[in-house]
């Protein structure tokens with residue numbers, strides 16, 4: 001999929017050029033099995049080496065050399081080294097992982113018409129290289145940048161590259177007669193290909209999947225989630241939908257006419273009338289046909305989204321997929337109410353649940369048990385059972401506990417009812433609400449809190465000191481907590 005951010009920046013490349021750059025990045029692949037024997041014209045190969053040579057390097061030291069290997073005997077010797085190292089590596093895995101490892105195609109040394117060894121000479125530029133004093137390995141990092149430049153330029157030229165690191169460095173040094181002081185950083189197989197896979201070979205083989213970017217990005221310090229990416233994820237969802245060949249959407253809340261900018265050839269399917277097997281079969285058939293499928297849920301698929309039953313068959317069939325997070329209805333409804341679900345001294349816990357109906361609820365999660373916590377409680381899928389809901393809630397919450405009911409949050413026909421446990425049933429009946437509504441219960445929905453405010457957080461309390469601000473007057477450190 002090509003992903004091109006919009007920008008009005010004067011120095012940005014043109015839209016087409018940017019599309020090309022991102023396309024090379026997203027469609028670059030490590031190639032092992034798809035090499036064709038045809039030779040790469042010298043002028044094309046020279047362009048790739050020039051691209052590599054224009055990589056960034058610490059202190060501009062340009063520590064790289066490129067050994068171009070065409071000789072079949074030399075390549076055969078490297079392949080023997082690969083086979084020996086692969087056998088050693090396989091011994092480290094237990095079954096069935098070992099057999100799975102041995103079945104993977106992990107090199108194309110003899111299939112590709114040429115190989116390239118990219119080396120790093122740490123002595124280049126003398127002993128004191130500008131920028132290398134603190135991190136000695138920056139010369140090797142620079143060489144990796146040259147490899148990536150080569151790899152991306154090759155993709156742009158329609159040429160595949162496969163990196164082979166399963167060879168002992170000493171063996172490579174001996175075969176290629178590399179001096180002791182020089183490091184063999186990368187051994188690459190290079191050639192035209194029959195095709196570039198959409199996904200990494202290791203992902204397709206079920207070895208490893210691409211990690212979720214959100215889990216890898218931190219804000220300011222290690223481990224702190226970067227929440228501003230939320231908007232980027234909405235954009236990500238849109239890009240997936242726009243690129244999809246098949247869009248299966250929850251039609252009860254999302255109208256099919258909302259899918260603008262999708263491919264003209266995209267097939268739109270409303271999942272409202274389908275059962276699980278039909279949905280899964282549709283997704284699998286399209287994915288196995290090489291199509292991009294967008295399974296579009298309202299809210300967030302992790303909360304009452306039937307995610308696991310749809311994901312498991314894909315996982316089992318080795319079909320790669322990603323889950324793009326959304327905003328669950330409890331949070332959209334809270335925003336519609338302009339309500340905070342965790343107000344100090346009123347509630348610091350949010351329970352998302354449903355009333356037991358035809359879908360059973362595990363022991364210990366019955367509504368009357370949860371009500372005893374008197375926490376903020378949000379009920380999905382329960383509006384039609386409003387009488388029973390309120391009956392059970394009253395076993396834990398006082399009758400004057402505030403209740404808000406939000407139907408079709410953020411849709412143009414959104415309805416909000418506010419009341420208490422004592423009167424909300426009548427309001428729901430009068431409004432004839434029977435579906436697509438959340439019941440939000442707890443003291444945080446108190447009407448007076450919308451205008452008067454006495455429940456302040458420690459976080460912004462003028463007297464409270466924490467890691468980012470000193471309070472006045474200053475408290476002694478022992479009384480401080482993290483303010484969250």
Ligand SMILES: Cc1cc2nc3c(=O)[nH]c(=O)nc-3n(C[C@H](O)[C@H](O)[C@H](O)COP(=O)(O)O)c2cc1C
Nearest residue numbers: 028029030032105106107163164165166200201202
């Ligand atoms: C430093 C490095 C060493 C690698 N070594 C091997 C290797 O020995 N054999 C192999 O099949 N792939 C190797 N790869 C390729 C990775 O498996 C591949 O990049 C990864 O699975 C992601 O797939 P993609 O490059 O197609 O996106 C290597 C990649 C890097 C960056």
